[in-house]
């Protein structure tokens with residue numbers, strides 16, 4: 001068990017066109033100092049491995065230690081129910097799925113099971129697909145637990161593995177059989193389920209017991225024992241989107257109707273950002289735009305919250321961001337880039353705070369689609385449970 005490193009002896013790094021470090025087949029031929037060779041492109045950021053390299057496992061786990069847990073707040077009844085189910089699954093060494101709606105307060109309800117795993121001398125891994133979500137996990141864990149939290153993401157330390165580790169998926173690839181309990185948090189980020197190589201590395205890092213937390217489970221994830229956390233922890237329903245035939249006037253009206261609140265308008269593509277920004281500017285509405293290329297995304301988030309302004313965003317913001325009292329619109333909601341899961345996530349941006357639990361969600365459409373209906377149906381269903 002441990003970390004897979006390049007060593008003078010050991011197993012061949014690339015066998016049968018598969019990288020043995022990250023299990024990717026994204027292998028490309030090139031010329032190394034031995035002549036004609038091949039290297040893996042998928043885990044290049046860990047240092048290049050080519051076919052003439054060898055891999056070895058190095059034990060980098062720290063000594064086991066126990067922890068104390070201080071809960072930051074008392075769990076609501078719905079969260080307590082989930083927390084005790086997680087304890088049962090762990091005792092039975094079962095993989096499970098928490099189907100939690102956006103904003104369900106899922107982090108803290110995992111703390112009791114993390115405490116139990118650690119105090120049994122076992123190691124916990126929390127996998128997040130995104131760095132900002134990983135950082136939030138670390139902050140909350142460090143407040144609650146007395147053991148140090150190992151960070152393995154861009155900018156984090158990587159030398160050893162403690163009792164609790166938080167990782168972004170790419171920095172997991174060279175770990176093997178280290179973690180007794182692997183919590184995959186994709187509730188606020190893109191799901192892993194479609195990436196088989198990535199799932200294989202997650203599985204390989206663990207020792208058989210996994211917990212998935214997601215707002216939008218895949219068919220495959222639904223095959224595991226499931227517990228639903230449908231109500232938000234503050235007890236209010238999810239805002240149900242309304243469908244509105246799209247026109248320039250109606251978009252403007254949406255912006256003016258909520259003039260004293262932050263407003264977030266999703267558009268399908270980057271060119272749309274410019275187009276709608278220009279259109280809004282003509283009518284006297286100033287706004288900022290956010291896409292995957294925007295570097296000052298966090299700053300824009302603060303700006304949106306503080307100035308109660310308008311932000312046009314691509315789906316980069318469909319998960320993982322919380323703005324108090326934000327009002328949400330999806331422009332051209334029929335666009336093929338907006339999946340059902342994406343639409344649910346975008347709607348889930350509204351009403352996330354206990355002191356502002358409601359909000360308007362508006363799907364503007366030029367065409368009605370199955371995906372719009374499916375998203376609305378899923379949200380209504382979650383409210384009924």
Ligand SMILES: [Zn+2]
Nearest residue numbers: 019022040043
């Ligand atoms: Zn590789």
Ligand SMILES: [Zn+2]
Nearest residue numbers: 032037050052
């Ligand atoms: Zn080589």
